[in-house]
Amino acid sequence: MKKKALIPTETVNPRTRRLGSATAAQMARMINAEDFVAARAVKKAAPAISRAIELAAKTYLAGHKIIFIGAGTSGRLGILEAVECSPTFGVKPGEIIGILAGGNSAMFHSKEGAEDDAVQGAKDVLAKASAADFVIGLTASGITPYVLGALKAAQKARCCTALVACNGQADTTHADIFIFLPTGPEALNGSTRMKAGTATKMALNAITTGAMARAGKVYGNLMVDVRPTNKKLVRRAIRLICTVSGADEKTAEKLLKTSGQNAKTAIVMHAKQCTRAQAEKLLKKHGGFLQETLRAK
Numbered sequence: 001m002k003k004k005a006l007i008p009t010e011t012v013n014p015r016t017r018r019l020g021s022a023t024a025a026q027m028a029r030m031i032n033a034e035d036f037v038a039a040r041a042v043k044k045a046a047p048a049i050s051r052a053i054e055l056a057a058k059t060y061l062a063g064h065k066i067i068f069i070g071a072g073t074s075g076r077l078g079i080l081e082a083v084e085c086s087p088t089f090g091v092k093p094g095e096i097i098g099i100l101a102g103g104n105s106a107m108f109h110s111k112e113g114a115e116d117d118a119v120q121g122a123k124d125v126l127a128k129a130s131a132a133d134f135v136i137g138l139t140a141s142g143i144t145p146y147v148l149g150a151l152k153a154a155q156k157a158r159c160c161t162a163l164v165a166c167n168g169q170a171d172t173t174h175a176d177i178f179i180f181l182p183t184g185p186e187a188l189n190g191s192t193r194m195k196a197g198t199a200t201k202m203a204l205n206a207i208t209t210g211a212m213a214r215a216g217k218v219y220g221n222l223m224v225d226v227r228p229t230n231k232k233l234v235r236r237a238i239r240l241i242c243t244v245s246g247a248d249e250k251t252a253e254k255l256l257k258t259s260g261q262n263a264k265t266a267i268v269m270h271a272k273q274c275t276r277a278q279a280e281k282l283l284k285k286h287g288g289f290l291q292e293t294l295r296a297k
Contacts, residue, residue: 007141007167009192013185031194034187038199041166041181045203048179052136052162052207055177057214059134059160060095061287066211067159069125069150070138071101071115073193074164074200078138079107081204087233089212090225096208099124101146118149125150131158136207139163140196142170151175164203166196179203216289219244224264224290228256237263244290245270264290 016030042049056066068078079098085091101121102111114120129135135154137147142165151161151174163175172178181203183195212218217225222243228234234256241252244267255266259276268279271294286292 007143007169008182008184009140009166009186009196010190011185012189013187016187019187031187034195035198038181038183038195038202041183041195041199042202042206045179045181048177049203049206050210051177052179053210053214055160055162056134056207056211059132060211060215062132065094065129065133066096066208067099067125067129067133067135067154068097068138068204069099069121069135069147071144071146072110072112073197074138074140074144074147075100076107077197077201077204078136079104081201081208085208085212087227087229088223089208089217090227091212097128099128099150115144115146118145118152121146121149122153125154126157129154129157129159132160134160134162136162136164137175138165138200138204139170140166140192140200142167142172148174164200166192166199216287219264219290224267225288226263228261228263234261237261237266241266241270264288268293 016034019027019030022030059066068082070078079100082096082098085096100106102114106114125135135151137151139147148171151163155161155174161175162177162179163170163172164179164181166181166183168180168182181199183199186192186194186196188194222240224240226233226237228237237256238249238252241247241255241263242249247255247270255270256263259266259269264283265276265279267290268282269276272279272282282293282296286296
């Protein structure tokens with residue numbers, strides 16, 4: 001750390017001192033009032049988040065990986081973010097990765113001691129990362145050895161790095177970008193699964209969604225690269241084909257099937273009155289960006 005200081009998330013919140021003796025209604029209002037602090041913290045971090053969006057998009061478009069690494073709640077949120085990118089944006093396995101201190105089993109069973117192992121953090125990240133990948137460390141306290149060890153190793157391996165933390169005095173020595181989320185003390189002292197976790201999740205949502213939009217996987221606010229792997233997602237794909245192309249539902253359903261279950265390809269097939277192969281070629285020519293493909297003559 002730059003200087004010794006009490007970690008903000010470990011201080012006592014004066015606004016919730018009566019939490020334990022409050023009525024259920026008072027508890028609900030008290031906790032919800034603190035949740036608004038998380039949203040304001042993310043707003044303050046917008047400039048740093050925007051830099052992370054640009055770097056994540058650049059990394060992805062260059063064929064390199066985006067890697068989230070953390071411990072406890074922060075690490076679990078990284079896993080969740082990575083997993084959700086596959087059905088939402090059609091991301092292939094291994095392109096966006098989450099690494100959790102203690103291994104995958106720590107997703108369901110707490111392994112608190114794992115966060116103290118900087119050497120293991122370095123080993124875990126180097127097992128997945130290569131030069132020019134983007135490694136994002138997640139730690140509410142900003143001083144978790146496992147995460148700091150991973151960032152140090154990643155930077156040495158010539159990866160781009162970022163640190164997401166709720167402590168302004170976090171150790172940013174090995175972070176190219178510092179996303180500071182000033183959430184302050186938790187409603188329940190030290191329980192960073194609350195505001196700190198909420199703010200971290202919001203920041204990660206912005207980074208991945210923004211990056212994938214910059215990478216051509218969003219049209220307007222539609223997830224045109226959605227993978228229709230269940231009935232709900234098939235219905236969503238059909239709806240967005242109708243919305244963008246103006247086709248009726250029956251036509252959209254047929255287009256989705258003939259396109260190989262690819263909504264973006266189906267939209268181009270309808271707009272350009274072409275075959276699946278021709279639509280795929282057009283999309284490839286324009287880097288997968290639907291808007292540019294539809295505009296092209």
